Amino acid sequence: MVAEALPSIEQKLEDVAREHGFVAFGIARADAAPHTAARLGEWLAEGRHGDMIWMESRAGQRGSPQGLWPDVRSVVALGMSYAPAFDPLALADEPARGRISVYAQGADYHDVVKRALKAVARWMVAEAKGAEVKVFVDTAPVMEKPLAAAAGLGWQGKHTNLVSREHGSWLFLGAIYTTLDLTPSRPARATCGSCAACQHVCPTQAFPAPYQLDARRCISYLTIEHDGPIPVDLRRGIGNRVYGCDDCLAACPWNKFADTAARHRAFLPRAELVAPSLADLLALDDAGFRQVFAGSPIKRIGRNRMVRNAAVAAGNSGDARFRERLEVLIADESPIVAEAAAWALAELAS
Numbered sequence: 001m002v003a004e005a006l007p008s009i010e011q012k013l014e015d016v017a018r019e020h021g022f023v024a025f026g027i028a029r030a031d032a033a034p035h036t037a038a039r040l041g042e043w044l045a046e047g048r049h050g051d052m053i054w055m056e057s058r059a060g061q062r063g064s065p066q067g068l069w070p071d072v073r074s075v076v077a078l079g080m081s082y083a084p085a086f087d088p089l090a091l092a093d094e095p096a097r098g099r100i101s102v103y104a105q106g107a108d109y110h111d112v113v114k115r116a117l118k119a120v121a122r123w124m125v126a127e128a129k130g131a132e133v134k135v136f137v138d139t140a141p142v143m144e145k146p147l148a149a150a151a152g153l154g155w156q157g158k159h160t161n162l163v164s165r166e167h168g169s170w171l172f173l174g175a176i177y178t179t180l181d182l183t184p185s186r187p188a189r190a191t192c193g194s195c196a197a198c199q200h201v202c203p204t205q206a207f208p209a210p211y212q213l214d215a216r217r218c219i220s221y222l223t224i225e226h227d228g229p230i231p232v233d234l235r236r237g238i239g240n241r242v243y244g245c246d247d248c249l250a251a252c253p254w255n256k257f258a259d260t261a262a263r264h265r266a267f268l269p270r271a272e273l274v275a276p277s278l279a280d281l282l283a284l285d286d287a288g289f290r291q292v293f294a295g296s297p298i299k300r301i302g303r304n305r306m307v308r309n310a311a312v313a314a315g316n317s318g319d320a321r322f323r324e325r326l327e328v329l330i331a332d333e334s335p336i337v338a339e340a341a342a343w344a345l346a347e348l349a350s
């Protein structure tokens with residue numbers, strides 16, 4: 001009689017991760033992405049992070065897992081799907097509506113992924129006595145993409161995001177650092193080949209070279225992270241995008257294999273976040289903003305940035321019906337709103 005092998009801790013861990021909604025799973029040794037620190041250093045030295053000074057201030061910790069936590073031995077990389085059931089580029093021809101990027105149309109992934117990571121980490125601590133763990137999604141000095149690639153979840157595409165054979169470009173990433181020595185997974189082979197679809201589609205030419213993004217030109221950065229006025233030469237390229245941009249992801253041919261049934265239900269789009277009317281966005285005050293965007297990652301940008309973005313989109317719309325509201329907004333208390341409204345009025349007059 002052949003004795004049946006007991007499942008390994010790695011196998012059980014994967015099963016637990018799947019129970020908690022992760023559809024992509026892998027393990028990397030903590031030192032498995034050795035080029036990352038130098039590449040981060042080059043990116044920062046070029047100033048490509050713009051005014052995200054938080055990227056710079058803890059660069060030593062960000063560059064490698066051991067930089068943040070010297071005792072870490074393994075990284076468990078996890079992915080949760082938000083694959084859309086529709087073509088994210090379809091709303092480009094509706095200038096009176098704002099486009100919100102797919103990742104922000106459902107619940108806030110920081111909350112959903114963090115909760116699931118904590119549940120998996122609790123299981124690890126109970127299973128392997130003495131194990132120490134730390135969980136991360138997005139907000140800590142951790143480079144989730146190269147770690148996920150080293151753990152075999154996919155590869156960093158030319159748009160720099162992780163691409164998976166099964167889930168295309170639509171994975172949220174999370175990581176668990178642990179003191180456990182776990183058996184690493186096999187890294188995936190990079191398969192962008194000669195394709196450059198993501199590089200060509202970018203409306204603001206944010207890729208100085210394949211695998212390199214200049215955040216200062218990226219619509220995601222400009223509409224979400226950047227707090228000042230949006231550079232005038234990039235405004236036309238923004239079109240009707242009011243929060244983030246999906247174009248480089250959506251253009252990737254690997255998405256035709258993306259399993260849309262794998263999308264976590266928390267990321268089903270909320271009807272009011274798919275294509276809000278610009279007129280409604282231009283009318284938002286602080287309380288109205290908080291009410292509409294509660295529970296969504298959009299709440300972080302606040303009313304002023306959202307109305308600034310809506311004013312730029314209105315300026316790009318060619319629709320004179322926005323003039324009346326823009327005339328009010330040129331006297332807005334927020335200088336970035338007032339400036340964008342003045343620019344939009346000039347665009348609509350020309």
Ligand code: B12
Binds near residue numbers: 035101159160245
């Ligand atoms: C800062 C940040 C941004 C910035 C800068 C983006 C960037 N590419 O760096 C801005 C605001 C622009 C942004 C936008 C978006 N973001 Co963001 N962002 C982050 C954050 C917090 C850090 C990323 C980082 O470390 N950047 C620093 C650069 C230097 O690192 P890198 O991108 O890995 O760069 C590598 C390549 O350039 C490579 N490289 C350089 N030269 C060469 C040469 C060759 C040959 C090769 C192979 C590689 C290579 O080496 C570098 C180091 O690994 C992460 C969360 C986290 N903590 O990791 C989320 C994260 C990357 N963002 C995410 C998402 C979803 C987005 C958006 C899609 C949102 C949207 N729809 O608007 C866009 C995508 C834009 C894009 N094409 O990158 C997801 C990506 C998930 C995934 N599947 O990859 C993350 C992981 C958040 C999460 N937890 O899920 N983001």
